Amino acid sequence: xxxxxxxxxxxxxxxxxxxxxxxxxxxxxxxxxxxxxxxxxxxxxxxxxxxxxxxxxxxxxxxxxxxxxxxxxxxxxxxxxxxxxxxxxxxxxxxxxxxxxxxxxxxxxxxxxxxxxxxxxxxxxxxxxxxxxxxxxxxxxxxxxxxxxxxxxxxxxxxxxxxxxxxxxxxxxxxxxxxxxxxxxxxxxxxxxxxxxxxxxxxxxxxxxxxxxxxxxxxxxxxxxxxxxxxxxxxxxxxxxxxxxxxxxxxxxxxxxxxxxxxxxxxxxxxxxxxxxxxxxxxxxxxxxxxxxxxxxxxxxxxxxxxxxxxxxxxxxxxxxxxxxxxxxxxxxxxxxxxxxxxxxxxxxxxxxxxxxxxx
Amino acid sequence: xxxxxxxxxxxxxxxxxxxxxxxxxxxxxxxxxxxxxxxxxxxxxxxxxxxxxxxxxxxxxxxxxxxxxxxxxxxxxxxxxxxxxxxxxxxxxxxxxxxxxxxxxxxxxxxxxxxxxxxxxxxxxxxxxxxxxxxxxxxxxxxxxxxxxxxxxxxxxxxxxxxxxxxxxxxxxxxxxxxxxxxxxxxxxxxxxxxxxxxxxxxxxxxxxxxxxxxxxxxxxxxxxxxxxxxxxxxxxxxxxxxxxxxxxxxxxxxxxxxxxxxxxxxxxxxxxxxxxxxxxxxxxxxxxxxxxxxxxxxxxxxxxxxxxxxxxxxxxxxxxxxxxxxxxxxxxxxxxxxxxxxxxxxxxxxxxxxxxxxx
Numbered sequence: 001x002x003x004x005x006x007x008x009x010x011x012x013x014x015x016x017x018x019x020x021x022x023x024x025x026x027x028x029x030x031x032x033x034x035x036x037x038x039x040x041x042x043x044x045x046x047x048x049x050x051x052x053x054x055x056x057x058x059x060x061x062x063x064x065x066x067x068x069x070x071x072x073x074x075x076x077x078x079x080x081x082x083x084x085x086x087x088x089x090x091x092x093x094x095x096x097x098x099x100x101x102x103x104x105x106x107x108x109x110x111x112x113x114x115x116x117x118x119x120x121x122x123x124x125x126x127x128x129x130x131x132x133x134x135x136x137x138x139x140x141x142x143x144x145x146x147x148x149x150x151x152x153x154x155x156x157x158x159x160x161x162x163x164x165x166x167x168x169x170x171x172x173x174x175x176x177x178x179x180x181x182x183x184x185x186x187x188x189x190x191x192x193x194x195x196x197x198x199x200x201x202x203x204x205x206x207x208x209x210x211x212x213x214x215x216x217x218x219x220x221x222x223x224x225x226x227x228x229x230x231x232x233x234x235x236x237x238x239x240x241x242x243x244x245x246x247x248x249x250x251x252x253x254x255x256x257x258x259x260x261x262x263x264x265x266x267x268x269x270x271x272x273x274x275x276x277x278x279x280x281x282x283x284x285x286x287x288x289x290x291x292x293x294x295x296x297x298x299x300x301x302x303x304x305x306x307x308x309x310x311x312x313x314x315x316x317x318x319x320x321x322x323x324x325x326x327x328x329x330x331x332x333x334x335x336x337x338x339x340x341x342x343x344x345x346x347x348x349x350x351x352x353x354x355x356x357x358x359x360x
Numbered sequence: 361x362x363x364x365x366x367x368x369x370x371x372x373x374x375x376x377x378x379x380x381x382x383x384x385x386x387x388x389x390x391x392x393x394x395x396x397x398x399x400x401x402x403x404x405x406x407x408x409x410x411x412x413x414x415x416x417x418x419x420x421x422x423x424x425x426x427x428x429x430x431x432x433x434x435x436x437x438x439x440x441x442x443x444x445x446x447x448x449x450x451x452x453x454x455x456x457x458x459x460x461x462x463x464x465x466x467x468x469x470x471x472x473x474x475x476x477x478x479x480x481x482x483x484x485x486x487x488x489x490x491x492x493x494x495x496x497x498x499x500x501x502x503x504x505x506x507x508x509x510x511x512x513x514x515x516x517x518x519x520x521x522x523x524x525x526x527x528x529x530x531x532x533x534x535x536x537x538x539x540x541x542x543x544x545x546x547x548x549x550x551x552x553x554x555x556x557x558x559x560x561x562x563x564x565x566x567x568x569x570x571x572x573x574x575x576x577x578x579x580x581x582x583x584x585x586x587x588x589x590x591x592x593x594x595x596x597x598x599x600x601x602x603x604x605x606x607x608x609x610x611x612x613x614x615x616x617x618x619x620x621x622x623x624x625x626x627x628x629x630x631x632x633x634x635x636x637x638x639x640x641x642x643x644x645x646x647x648x649x650x651x652x653x654x655x656x657x658x659x660x661x662x663x664x665x666x667x668x669x670x671x672x673x674x675x676x677x678x679x680x681x682x683x684x685x686x687x688x689x690x691x692x693x694x695x696x697x698x699x700x701x702x703x704x705x706x707x708x709x710x711x712x713x714x715x716x717x718x719x720x
Contacts, residue, residue, distance in 0.1 A: 002381060003373050003374060003378045004373070005371055005372070005373045006371065006372050006373065006374075007370060007371055008368045008370055008372060009368060010367060010368055010370040011367055012365075013365045013366065014363060014366075014570065014571070014615060015363035015572075021363065025365060173365075176572070178571070210374065210375065210600070211374070211600035211603070211604050212374035212604060215579055215583065215601070215604040215608065216579075219575055219576075222578075223575065237571070240570070240571035241571055244571050244572060248575065255374065255375075
């Protein structure tokens with residue numbers, strides 16, 4: 001019997017406008033004037049002075065704008081690390097990720113790979129990281145996926161979509177400023193929020209759950225219901241609460257796991273590049289047999305907010321393509337075990353998965 | 361506008377039997393073979409082999425059994441520190457507190473004072489600590505007060521009852537093993553659990569609250585209701601959930617404060633030595649005008665569990681004694697401000713406090 005010694009983010013600020021405290025927070029962490037802070041920023045903020053004018057640049061600090069249109073890749077991490085190391089010969093003071101899950105996961109991966117040899121793909125898995133990451137800060141500008149609090153950073157590599165899960169992965173500091181989410185487009189707000197809702201359902205109905213994870217999952221689920229099915233929240237309250245739901249939802253994974261929706265959406269994402277939030281929605285919409293209550297509520301939320309959930313994205317795939325998705329999905333053993341127990345392979349066959357994918 | 365950069369416990373294990381992992385967790389933290397770990401253990405466990413045989417002693421490590429019959433004192437911290445420094449000439453590898461809030465607060469204070477000059481009483485207040493504490497681990501054996509997660513350690517000094525509030529106060533590691541609470545006497549279980557319940561009510565109805573603290577407070581309150589008013593929990597589930605309620609209740613104070621009950625019970629505790637949990641119950645029982653809903657539910661819980669809440673403990677006090685309690689209580693400005701807003705002094709006069717104390 002051995003329980004995970006879970007690493008928590010050791011410092012967190014919460015508050016509308018708390019992004020203004022970034023300079024005060026990172027200044028004491030500067031190693032020397034030749035060791036820059038590197039800001040990885042979602043390129044939707046390029047030219048947005050409201051946000052970018054508050055990025056505290058000094059000395060050789062640099063902003064790298066990054067598109068989040070594609071899921072983060074191991075090769076992308078490797079080239080970012082190469083670029084950063086080449087231009088920071090006296091070390092890097094820290095990596096600050098400002099964006100949604102894609103940017104936050106890249107920031108975590110880059111901060112690890114600056115201090116670890118070789119290529120990012122070699123660290124996909126569990127506890128393969130040898131050296132501590134450089135100081136890294138997460139500033140979410142989207143709420144839902146929980147990347148700001150999780151012990152992983154999910155990357156698509158040449159062979160698999162899998163996270164770098166390690167005790168060095170979590171951020172050293174997180175700044176939760178719900179105001180930063182004010183301009184998220186409605187569809188994206190919904191898809192990302194549903195990522196939180198879906199992983200709560202998966203965690204709370206899973207076989208791995210204990211009282212620690214249940215309490216965080218219950219809290220996040222309650223917040224999601226209030227936000228997506230209630231009618232009484234102000235815009236600001238809804239932003240504040242969704243940011244907390246994302247945070248607690250991420251914590252609920254400490255002693256739990258996600259389940260069928262994540263296992264299958266990783267397949268979609270690997271083959272078709274489907275983004276994580278919308279991918280989970282496309283999959284979850286078809287999972288009534290596994291999560292009857294959760295899927296029913298999800299359909300209510302979709303209807304209430306008049307959201308389009310794509311279908312037919314697998315309609316024209318050939319057998320070898322289905323095989324690729326199925327291989328990725330079946331490789332995620334802990335997710336299936338959490339969802340369906342030790343004997344999950346009796347329930348989930350290749351044929352079963354194919355028939356589910358065909359509905360999507 | 362500046363929000364607190366809240367320090368979270370960076371490592372936590374949760375699970376029944378997780379206490380068995382203590383050795384594996386602390387071993388890598390040993391500075392050298394002459395720098396002992398000091399275990400501060402509640403003396404109710406003296407002779408209890410079920411627990412003590414699992415304390416992993418090596419080299420010069422030492423167990424100090426401590427009575428929790430009285431609230432922790434600054435002078436007690438000073439003498440513990442002197443004793444530890446005298447016998448650990450090559451440094452101290454860490455302080456491990458095993459017990460309820462009294463022992464955990466002592467462990468936090470001792471770990472700070474080993475690395476900071478002078479007497480503990482000089483550090484009572486906010487952010488007065490200069491040097492980081494030595495590595496310290498908290499292992500709660502009682503659930504409710506939230507000492508395992510808080511940024512303070514409350515001490516009674518020659519002039520005041522007040523915490524050492526600092527970024528160095530929180531534990532570096534917490535082990536949450538609900539099994540360790542199995543032999544808590546019923547009254548103590550109730551009084552300590554109510555400490556959690558009461559500080560949730562105070563936090564959730566306070567003026568300082570934001571969405572971060574509200575979400576933790578809501579969760580802890582919900583758990584308390586389930587535990588103290590529900591009928592469906594197994595003994596183990598109730599232990600597990602109360603340990604989580606304590607944890608989340610402590611977190612809810614991050615951007616909030618306690619209120620009237622704590623402000624008044626500090627007075628009782630300072631003058632009469634009333635223990636914190638029962639003191640809060642004695643006070644809260646009389647606070648219907650400030651917390652109508654919360655006090656009504658509290659009375660239901662008292663009745664359901666057939667608990668005796670003492671009265672008449674102030675019956676024979678003289679005016680100078682009332683004055684002492686009132687001075688201590690009025691000194692806790694942030695608590696009053698949280699409870700009643702900026703103009704709290706218009707509501708809470710010395711006469712008002714005296715009339716409330718007289719009912720207790």
